[in-house]
Amino acid sequence: MIVQAPSRPPDVADLPFLLDGALVAQRFGVTVTRMRELMRRRMVQSRVEKGEGEDAGHWRITLRLGNRVWRGVFTDDGQLSDETSGLAGR
Template sequence: MTALVLTRDASGEFVLPAELLAAQFGWPAETLQGLMRRGLVASRVERGEGEDEGRFRLTVRCGNRRWQAVVEADGRVSGQHFEVIPTKGRAAGR
C-alpha cells in the first residue's frame, strides 16, 4: 500500500487535491467540488504541541461526515480516520 503524502504550497498551507480528498469520503471529485462551491465543506489544521511537535491534525467536515489525518513534518500521513457522526435530536431506538 502506498503511503499518502501531502504537499504544501509556498505559504505553507497543505494542498489536498479534490480527487484525493473526495476519495476519503467515498465520493467522486465532482460531488466534493459541488459541496465546496455551496460552502458545505469546512476544514481545520491543528499544530501539534509537546510530544506532538512537528505534527499536524487535519480535519475536513461535510455535513455529518468527518475525515481526520495526522500529518508528519515531512508530509506523510501517519494515521487517518473517517467517521459518520450521529445527528443530534434523533431519539435512541427509533
C-alpha cells in the same frame, strides 16, 4: 498533544504541503469534481490543528461533510500518518 496556536487557529492555507483533493474525495466516496463543488458551496467544514511539543511536525486536519467526519494526521512533508472516519457526534 496537538493544540491550537493562541493567536488565531491555523487553516488549510497554513499547511506546509498541499492537501491532495483526490485523497479527500476518496475518503468521502465522491469524485474530485463533486468534492470541489461541495467545497465551493461551503458544505465541507474544516479544522486544522498544528502539533506542538511531542506532536511538533504534525498537522491534524478534520473535515466534515454532512454527518460524516474524516480526520487525518499528516507530517510536515504531507505524509498521512494516521486517519479516522465516522459519523459526527459519535
